């Protein structure tokens with residue numbers, strides 16, 4: 465009798481429990497059917513992995529909807545998809561999806577996982593040991609087919625948030641400019657240093673870096689050629705050209721000194737930069753130090769080229785002003801009111817705009833998302849978009865403008881009046897000049913000889929026009945930068961001939977510049 469009562473009691477409890485489970489399950493399903501639950505697959509994975517009860521799953525699902533809980537047990541696939549989204553769509557797209565019911569991982573979560581190398585950020589004045597450390601980290605491992613080749617040292621600034629942060633590993637305040645002393649940013653155990661840094665910034669003795677100066681070495685080879693950063697330095701950009709020259713010297717010496725630098729990969733052939741006005745004189749100091757003589761190995765290939773500037777730095781080093789910056793600056797010059805002077809004709813935005821309307825057989829469409837969403841209703845608008853770009857850093861747009869300007873040569877000139885005829889002659893000369901400059905970088909069919917011949921043609925036409933018109937043709941700095949870029953291409957061929965005449969990089973060296981130039985628009 466007692467046994468029967470106990471069995472009945474157990475059955476009744478089990479029934480209660482089953483009814484409770486059924487009710488929770490119904491409530492859960494109803495909740496799922498009526499709410500967008502963030503990270504739902506992850507919640508279910510947690511239910512299984514962490515042995516949650518059904519009630520706990522329901523509770524966490526509700527908390528997830530209220531934004532009080534986020535399941536972070538991302539699967540490999542979710543992390544991979546988020547990486548692709550970030551690469552293709554950028555930070556804003558990833559942020560939008562992070563806040564959506566898909567609850568994508570944040571940029572910080574991805575950054576930790578994607579960080580392949582632990583680089584040291586410079587705090588205050590860059591230290592030799594930091595650069596040497598970074599060279600070792602970036603250049604220690606080599607590919608099986610590794611060989612020594614020519615190296616390019618590249619420098620540029622990237623935008624940053626302009627704020628300070630704390631590095632737990634070294635107990636330092638990072639983000640101050642190069643004017644800070646390293647020992648003055650160690651936090652220690654009290655707030656003394658924070659107050660001192662605040663005072664120094666208020667007094668203008670040191671600054672919060674608004675940009676990050678990045679120096680990178682790149683191999684001129686057909687494999688393993690990406691630029692790898694070795695110096696990351698927040699900067700206020702208030703230094704002089706002498707500071708810039710000293711920094712280049714430090715980088716050069718670090719490369720020479722490191723076991724994983726020149727000894728393993730090869731010597732520096734060129735120093736590349738954007739058109740930074742303080743870096744330009746520093747480059748001249750480094751790369752115009754002495755004139756090649758017959759005793760120099762490079763002289764046998766370069767000594768007899770008429771008009772070539774034979775002044776170089778140590779080891780035949782030359783300065784290379786990045787072509788994609790140069791092309792943007794040419795567009796900017798043509799589109800300014802003063803324009804450029806060619807044989808008595810001033811070519812500026814309004815003249816160019818009116819002549820571009822005469823071109824037929826030009827595909828004015830662009831393939832950017834903006835253009836697809838806002839199809840230009842007329843050729844005039846398309847021309848206006850080229851001459852007045854929304855983004856002046858858009859390199860493919862700059863290349864397109866230079867190419868269509870070059871196309872003006874092909875206009876039928878039989879019906880032109882004398883004034884138009886002389887303008888057309890000026891456009892034709894400009895077209896020859898621009899085509900000779902741009903084609904080597906965008907035409908993959910070009911052989912190395914064609915690339916060099918074309919660049920030399922550009923250099924000669926530009927020289928003749930600069931001798932005639934001076935700064936009215938092109939600003940002195942832009943003209944000099946363009947000639948430096950051509951010169952470096954010629955020197956690079958001579959360097960490669962000396963290093964290994966059969967090297968494949970012999971043919972690749974300029975194509976790499978083309979890649980850099982063309983991909984620049986998508987950075």
Ligand SMILES: [Zn+2]
Pocket residue numbers: 641642643670671699700701702
């Ligand atoms: Zn500063």
